Structures are given as C-alpha cells and as structure tokens.
Amino acid sequence: MRFKRSERIVYMTQYLLKHPNELVPLTYFVNHFGQAKSSISEDIQIIKETFQAERLGIIETTAGASGGVTYRPKMYREEAVELIEHLCGLLKEKERLLPGGYLFMSDLVGNPKLLNQVGELIATMYMDEELDAIVTIATKGISLANAVAKVLNLPVVVIRKDNKVTEGSTVSINYVSGSSRKIETMVLSKRTLSEYSNVLIVDDFMRAGGSINGVINLMNEFKATVKGVSVLVESKEVKHRLIEDYTSLVRLSDVDEYNQQFSVEEGNCLKRFN
Amino acid sequence: MRFKRSERIVYMTQYLLKHPNELVPLTYFVNHFGQAKSSISEDIQIIKETFQAERLGIIETTAGASGGVTYRPKMYREEAVELIEHLCGLLKEKERLLPGGYLFMSDLVGNPKLLNQVGELIATMYMDEELDAIVTIATKGISLANAVAKVLNLPVVVIRKDNKVTEGSTVSINYVSGSSRKIETMVLSKRTLSEYSNVLIVDDFMRAGGSINGVINLMNEFKATVKGVSVLVESKEVKHRLIEDYTSLVRLSDVDEYNQQFSVEEGNCLKRFN
Known part of the structure; x- marks a missing residue:
C-alpha cells in the first residue's frame, strides 16, 4: 500500500501531538510508511513550517543516524x-x-x-x-x-x-x-x-x-x-x-x-x- | 495569505487532536483559512479516511448549517x-x-x-x-x-x-x-x-x-x-x-x-x- 503525502502528514501530525517532548526517530515513520527517508524529511519540514507559521508549538529536528523529530508544546x-x-x-x-x-x-x-x-x-x-x-x-x-x-x-x-x-x-x-x-x-x-x-x-x-x-x-x-x-x-x-x-x-x-x-x-x- | 492543502491538514489534525469529543463547526476552519467550505470538507475527508485506515480513532462529520467535525478517540x-x-x-x-x-x-x-x-x-x-x-x-x-x-x-x-x-x-x-x-x-x-x-x-x-x-x-x-x-x-x-x-x-x-x-x-x- 502506497500512502499519499497528505495521508502521511495526517498520521505524523497526530503521532507527534500524542507524544509531546519525546524524540521520535525518523526511522519510525520510514518503516511505518515504507517510504524513503527523503520523503519523510520533506513531510516533517511541512509540519515544522506550519507549526511555526501558525504558532502551534515547536517541531525540533535533529540530524544524524540517531536523528529524529520532537514536538515541544509551547504557549505563546x-x-x-x-x-x-x-x-x-x-x-x-x-x-x-x-x-x-x-x-x-x-x-x-x-x-x-x-x-x-x-x-x-x-x-x-x-x-x-x-x-x-x-x-x-x-x-x-x-x-x-x-x-x-x-x-x-x-x-x-x-x-x-x-x-x-x-x-x-x-x-x-x-x-x-x-x-x-x-x-x-x-x-x-x-x-x-x-x-x-x-x-x-x-x-x-x-x-x-x-x-x-x-x-x-x-x-x-x-x-x-x-x-x-x-x-x-x-x-x-x-x-x-x-x-x-x-x-x-x-x-x-x-x-x-x-x-x-x-x-x-x-x-x-x-x-x-x- | 494562501494555505496549501498540506498546511491546512497539519493545522486541522492538530486542532482536532487537541479538542477530543468536541464538535468543531466547519465554519471555524473556513474562517481560519479564508477558504471555501468545499475545500475544507475535502481536507476533512482526507483526515477522516486516514484515521479510519490507520485506526487512529473516529472522525465524525455532521452535515447541515450547524454541521461540523468531531474527533472521537478510540482504542482498538x-x-x-x-x-x-x-x-x-x-x-x-x-x-x-x-x-x-x-x-x-x-x-x-x-x-x-x-x-x-x-x-x-x-x-x-x-x-x-x-x-x-x-x-x-x-x-x-x-x-x-x-x-x-x-x-x-x-x-x-x-x-x-x-x-x-x-x-x-x-x-x-x-x-x-x-x-x-x-x-x-x-x-x-x-x-x-x-x-x-x-x-x-x-x-x-x-x-x-x-x-x-x-x-x-x-x-x-x-x-x-x-x-x-x-x-x-x-x-x-x-x-x-x-x-x-x-x-x-x-x-x-x-x-x-x-x-x-x-x-x-x-x-x-x-x-x-x-
């Protein structure tokens, strides 16, 4: 089964919301969707930019082998x-x-x-x-x-x-x-x-x-x-x-x-x- | 400012996750994005189908003037x-x-x-x-x-x-x-x-x-x-x-x-x- 970008974004957004202040390895999403790391990184970039523009909290990404993404809730x-x-x-x-x-x-x-x-x-x-x-x-x-x-x-x-x-x-x-x-x-x-x-x-x-x-x-x-x-x-x-x-x-x-x-x-x- | 579908979907998904078992009027999203109701309905349809396919809980939509969308968390x-x-x-x-x-x-x-x-x-x-x-x-x-x-x-x-x-x-x-x-x-x-x-x-x-x-x-x-x-x-x-x-x-x-x-x-x- 192939996932569309919009579907991946729904899944990833809800997953991050449900796991605040927890480092989620990129490989978790890579494996879940059977998709290349580059596509997943692009998805996360979209989520990150939307959170920033809409002031929904911080999406932190860390690079490297142990890299991943962390949702840090923040009140403005x-x-x-x-x-x-x-x-x-x-x-x-x-x-x-x-x-x-x-x-x-x-x-x-x-x-x-x-x-x-x-x-x-x-x-x-x-x-x-x-x-x-x-x-x-x-x-x-x-x-x-x-x-x-x-x-x-x-x-x-x-x-x-x-x-x-x-x-x-x-x-x-x-x-x-x-x-x-x-x-x-x-x-x-x-x-x-x-x-x-x-x-x-x-x-x-x-x-x-x-x-x-x-x-x-x-x-x-x-x-x-x-x-x-x-x-x-x-x-x-x-x-x-x-x-x-x-x-x-x-x-x-x-x-x-x-x-x-x-x-x-x-x-x-x-x-x-x- | 114009929002892309993927950006709208990020926002709407996080909003629903943060408001479980609460009826969110479609007009809330329509006003937030300054977008036609039909586009917002399509966005919600994508979210709904992904929640269903991935077993993430229920997205309930109600039609009519007072229509809206409710996220009902569910454990399988x-x-x-x-x-x-x-x-x-x-x-x-x-x-x-x-x-x-x-x-x-x-x-x-x-x-x-x-x-x-x-x-x-x-x-x-x-x-x-x-x-x-x-x-x-x-x-x-x-x-x-x-x-x-x-x-x-x-x-x-x-x-x-x-x-x-x-x-x-x-x-x-x-x-x-x-x-x-x-x-x-x-x-x-x-x-x-x-x-x-x-x-x-x-x-x-x-x-x-x-x-x-x-x-x-x-x-x-x-x-x-x-x-x-x-x-x-x-x-x-x-x-x-x-x-x-x-x-x-x-x-x-x-x-x-x-x-x-x-x-x-x-x-x-x-x-x-x-």
Whole structure:
C-alpha cells in the first residue's frame, strides 16, 4: 500500500501531538510508511513550517543516524494573556470566597480543557530546564501536576499529608503551616523519586508558602534540586512569605470575608513570556 | 495569505487532536483559512479516511448549517490487549506487594504516557454513554479520572474522605469499608456536581467494593445515575463483592503475603472490545 503525502502528514501530525517532548526517530515513520527517508524529511519540514507559521508549538529536528523529530508544546504570550484573563474572570465570582480566605476552585481544577491550557502555560515556563519529575501535594495539586507532566512527558510525584499503607516505605518531615502556624506532616514514598532528581513543584494555592517550604525540605531528604515552583493562585495577604522564587498565574488580594469581597489580578508569570 | 492543502491538514489534525469529543463547526476552519467550505470538507475527508485506515480513532462529520467535525478517540482491541499485557507485566514485579495485600502503584499512576493509554481504554468502553462527569475518590483515583475525562471532554468530580474548608458546603455519607468493616465518611462538595447527572465512577483499586458502594450511595444523594464503574485493578480475594457491574483492567489474586507471592491476570474489560 502506497500512502499519499497528505495521508502521511495526517498520521505524523497526530503521532507527534500524542507524544509531546519525546524524540521520535525518523526511522519510525520510514518503516511505518515504507517510504524513503527523503520523503519523510520533506513531510516533517511541512509540519515544522506550519507549526511555526501558525504558532502551534515547536517541531525540533535533529540530524544524524540517531536523528529524529520532537514536538515541544509551547504557549505563546498572547495565549497566556488570554488564559490568565479568563482565569481571573472565573475566579472573580463572589460565591467562590470561603471561610478563612480560601477560594473555591474544585470546578476549575476538574475542568480538563482549562487544565490542559494551564498545564501548557506552566510547562512553557520551565520547558528549558532539565527536569526529572513534577512534584505536588495531595489532593488539589494532583490534577494540575498531571496536566504539566503530560506536556513535559515527565512522571508525577505526589506528596501526602497522611501515611497510607499503599505507599510502601516513606520519608516524612514535619513542617509549620505558614498561615495557621500548626505543625503538620508530609510523607513521600521512597520509591517514587530517585535521589538527585531535578524537580518542578506545582500546587494549586499558596499563601505564606508553608506547605511548599515543607516540600522543599522533603526534597532535600531526597537530595533533589528544586528547579522551580509554580502555583495557580497565590494569596497576597501575607506579611512574610517563606518562598521567594516562584511563578503564579493569578494573585488574590484584599480579602474581606465579612463583606464577601476580594480582588483577583494576574500573577507574576507573564514576566516569563516575552 | 494562501494555505496549501498540506498546511491546512497539519493545522486541522492538530486542532482536532487537541479538542477530543468536541464538535468543531466547519465554519471555524473556513474562517481560519479564508477558504471555501468545499475545500475544507475535502481536507476533512482526507483526515477522516486516514484515521479510519490507520485506526487512529473516529472522525465524525455532521452535515447541515450547524454541521461540523468531531474527533472521537478510540482504542482498538489489539491496542487494549497490548496495554493490558504491559500493565500485567509491570504489576507482576514482586516488590509491589505491600502489607495488607495492596499493590504499590504510585509509579504507574504517576506515569503520564501510561495514564493516557489507560484513560483512552476506559473512555472507549463508555464512549457511547451520555455522560456528564467522571467521579472518583481522592487521592489515588484522581490521576486516572483526569486521564479518562480528558479523552471524553468531561469534568472530574473528586470525592474526599476528609472534609476540607476549601470544598465549601458539602454532602456526606457514612459507609462500611468492605474489607476492614470500619465505618468511614465520604464527602462531596455540593457545587461540583449538578443534580440528575449521568456519571462514570473511576478508581485505581477495588477489593470488596465498599468505597465504590459508598460512592454510589453518595451519588443517590445527588440524584445522579451511575452509568458505569471502572477500576484499574480489582482484587479477586473477595468472598462477597458489593459491586456486580464494573470493568477492570487487571485482576490480582492468590495473594500470599508471607511468601511475597501473588498472581496478576487481565481483568474483565476485554469483553467490551470486539
């Protein structure tokens, strides 16, 4: 069976989309279609140029015997701006304010389309770091971490606040919650993270940064290097923040529980999109 | 600017892949390319035929003024068989057995590529149901539920075993854990699920089915209809199972904690692939 160029392009485009940040050897497509390498290279050139012209992400080609093609998803500034405006609009809804100055966000974190976009945004900011894993805290951070990990083609490592039998042997630390000043415990299964990993920490909400500080301490136990911290929402109502270097998509401020009022504005992440 | 057919096909293929189970109006592509509807229809026909010939899922086209195109991801039997064999191979590793007859699975549930495939398999079994949401239990089920929800383009609803302030007002039920016979509580935020929804329940592990039975009771409180139950691993070591109608990918049996032995075989889900 002979394939037309247009058919090969359909197949190759969907394959690359389904394998983000994975080097696909040219020989894979050569064998699949029984076609000369030169034709496959031309196909890839068309895909590459279209991705570039239409700003659909990056198609990277590497030459040589071990050569191949990698699809690197990327969010562009205008998309990031639009997404953050959209998020701010959603988070502004008055009914979201909960006792203690929290925001109800379960519906956002449960929306797969929105999650995909947020994942792509966060992944774009850290796409040039050499990462080994995305680390998050149960439960709210898990969906977000999955969305980032899918784009970057990396495993997700989930830290828990309780010790469950299903984790096997674990390492745990105690930490002081930044806002409530309570002592809490964090637990990570030994098998889920290799020593000396480079990690990105992702979470849904950061106030003083006590939990994330706990994660960083726990990462020290695993001799891991924290390459970045990214949160969906940060709360500005903090006198002394424990974490200095982080990115946030949205910033919450002026929380007035009594009158059910608060402000929502873009976080600091757009600085990374230029 | 004029687009060549091959360029249009790259764009349209990636757009459809990024919007599974979503009706994209033909006019979207017509406007994007400033091209006649007839050309766009021909492009879609090429994509459709390639997806069919290469078994990449279904491209559904609907005619008429509100006509459009929908990409419906689908896993085929041979892929499902291969995936389940792969899962069985991974789960057979001796070191996975934990006290209490549990299996260590955090690494699998944290692997985004594997998760995507498992999500596609489960989504395929329920693709013809009219679903409104994917329901799961924190924490292990969340990643799996996200993977299924992404394919089906549906929200994820997470039931918790603790009541957190970040959930707002909640509905809770008590249930008896099937294996340990302990009384436990399950909590769901009122806002995350509308009444009369059709739901698919997804979880990572089922023994007697006590938790899932609890979920079904909680769903009754929301007047929801449970259209299906799907688990990654079921344990066969059960005299009286509380749930009869479910699908499982893998079945665990003959657990001998003392000698660190157990068996792993395919679950019942392949019956749905013919």
